[in-house]
Amino acid sequence: MTHRYASWLVLARLLFLAAAAGSKIPAVIVFGDSSVDAGNNNQISTVLKSNFAPYGRDFYGGRATGRFSNGRVPPDFISEAFGLSPFVPAYLDPMYNISHFAVGVCFASAGTGFDNATSDVLSVIPLWREVEYYKDYQKKLRDYLGENKANTIITEALYLISIGTNDFLENYYTIPGGRQSHYTIDQYQDFLIGLAGNFVKEIYSLGARKISLAGLPPMGCLPLERTTNYFGGHGDGCIESYNVVAKNFNGKLSGLVNKLNSDLSGIKLIFSNPYGIFMQIIRKPSLYGFEVASVACCATGMFEMGYMCDKYNPFTCNDASKYVFWDAFHPTEKTNRIISDHVVKRALRQFF
Ligand SMILES: *[C@@H]1O[C@H](CO)[C@@H](O)[C@H](O)[C@H]1NC(C)=O
Numbered sequence: 359m360t361h362r363y364a365s366w367l368v369l370a371r372l373l374f375l376a377a378a379a380g381s382k383i384p385a386v387i388v389f390g391d392s393s394v395d396a397g398n399n400n401q402i403s404t405v406l407k408s409n410f411a412p413y414g415r416d417f418y419g420g421r422a423t424g425r426f427s428n429g430r431v432p433p434d435f436i437s438e439a440f441g442l443s444p445f446v447p448a449y450l451d452p453m454y455n456i457s458h459f460a461v462g463v464c465f466a467s468a469g470t471g472f473d474n475a476t477s478d479v480l481s482v483i484p485l486w487r488e489v490e491y492y493k494d495y496q497k498k499l500r501d502y503l504g505e506n507k508a509n510t511i512i513t514e515a516l517y518l519i520s521i522g523t524n525d526f527l528e529n530y531y532t533i534p535g536g537r538q539s540h541y542t543i544d545q546y547q548d549f550l551i552g553l554a555g556n557f558v559k560e561i562y563s564l565g566a567r568k569i570s571l572a573g574l575p576p577m578g579c580l581p582l583e584r585t586t587n588y589f590g591g592h593g594d595g596c597i598e599s600y601n602v603v604a605k606n607f608n609g610k611l612s613g614l615v616n617k618l619n620s621d622l623s624g625i626k627l628i629f630s631n632p633y634g635i636f637m638q639i640i641r642k643p644s645l646y647g648f649e650v651a652s653v654a655c656c657a658t659g660m661f662e663m664g665y666m667c668d669k670y671n672p673f674t675c676n677d678a679s680k681y682v683f684w685d686a687f688h689p690t691e692k693t694n695r696i697i698s699d700h701v702v703k704r705a706l707r708q709f710f
């Protein structure tokens with residue numbers, strides 16, 4: 359090998375390493391609900407948990423981490439796409455410490471919402487307390503890495519926010535005499551948009567700059583809602599009125615994102631909308647290799663999630679990759695992967 363050729367190889371290798379390490383995102387930081395919770399609910403007193411089989415049966419080591427799926431959830435795929443860890447650990451999970459959280463941490467809690475009244479329903483972590491944990495994390499990060507490095511991570515990290523479905527399905531439409539007696543559905547959406555704006559402003563004031571705010575899924579098509587529709591005598595189709603609310607709300611979120619981008623200097627706030635791709639998967643499952651979209655894999659697939667989806671249920675499907683939904687409320691890992699790829703390519707590509 360000539361000397362010149364050898365140096366060319368060295369240079370090529372250096373360029374390759376530089377490109378691989380060239381992602382501008384040093385960490386992924388997650389706030390939200392069960393769509394992104396990596397196991398925080400395991401450590402609190404609530405009935406809304408999933409740290410038992412068959413949850414997690416397709417995760418690394420077949421481990422039930424507290425993710426509401428058979429495998430990974432979107433922040434895991436997004437972190438991997440940015441060259442970081444293939445999964446983002448839960449802040450309250452005792453298996454992990456600040457050395458892991460420095461490249462990715464999840465504060466999300468299944469069952470929570472923008473509205474404090476939503477987290478009260480199943481005694482889960484309210485969004486304001488997710489922010490308290492985030493402040494605690496910042497302290498630990500500064501102790502661990504020093505002020506300068508910690509500040510770089512805090513400003514350059516990608517923040518993923520995915521929350522809101524429970525405000526409608528677990529709270530507004532479910533709790534009699536609650537929010538429904540004070541707000542029309544349109545007023546309630548505006549109330550939530552106000553809370554969403556305050557939340558973004560708060561994490562911005564704490565240093566966050568690159569933020570993805572996720573829209574709602576077609577929530578009228580979750581298997582549980584279809585079952586409700588069926589027993590309400592309307593057939594087993596999606597609840598169209600819920601999908602209309604999700605679309606309206608997404609429109610309002612998108613407007614909020616535009617406004618905050620012009621109000622908050624230096625912020626890069628992205629609206630990541632899963633609605634369209636998710637709806638297409640539900641309407642044309644075979645295009646994506648699925649066989650079943652109307653019921654879930656776990657148990658009968660009609661209404662079970664959490665403790666009702668357990669390993670003793672004889673009806674659970676063998677191959678979750680044929681199903682769009684894992685339990686009556688949550689997508690399978692395969693659906694999570696398709697939606698994450700879509701969001702990374704469309705909404706998040708400017709962060710590479
Ligand atoms: C974090 O945990 C790992 C083991 O997973 C251990 O080796 C390391 O020392 C811990 N680091 C800190 C800062 O506690």
Ligand SMILES: *[C@@H]1O[C@H](CO)[C@@H](O)[C@H](O)[C@H]1NC(C)=O
Nearest residue numbers: 472473474475484486487553
């Ligand atoms: C939610 O609860 C927290 C803690 O009690 C409080 O600081 C916050 O103002 C509440 N938010 C709303 C909109 O009521």
